[in-house]
Amino acid sequence: MKKTVRVTKLLFTTPPLRQVFNEQVWEIVARVPKGKVVTYGQIAAMIPRPRGVGVKHFRAARARWVGGAMASCPSNLPWHRVINVQGKISVRSNNKHHLLQRQRLEDEGILFGAGGRIDLHVNRWRPRK
DNA sequence: GAGATGACGTCCA
């Protein structure tokens, strides 16, 4: 039997002040230059831990919180430059956006390898600080 | 009000 039930239960949490957290995420997304990509965890690591959230929980959940923020990302931001740590595009049930995301990245000169993976060593955005 | 449904990453065998 799989224990995914309990894991799933713990997996999907939301930050205390969702809107505030989301805005912090979007602010970072807005800074990603054309032709570069960032991962969910990378963005998460740039955001300070909110008061009242345990260290352990924050570390475990923050990457997914970023995903949650991206689900309602303003369309004027370069949302397509956010991918997962595998170098792949994270799919929602809506694979239409998946195709659009790949198209936009290719238009910026980003190459996709076998299995639809992007080489993060080459394309990862490394902010000054 | 109940049920389905979520843009992930790290650590350890």
Added chain:
DNA sequence: ATGGACGCCATCT
């Protein structure tokens, strides 16, 4: 390199 376990639920139908 690869696979599995684990990590404080809220929101929309």
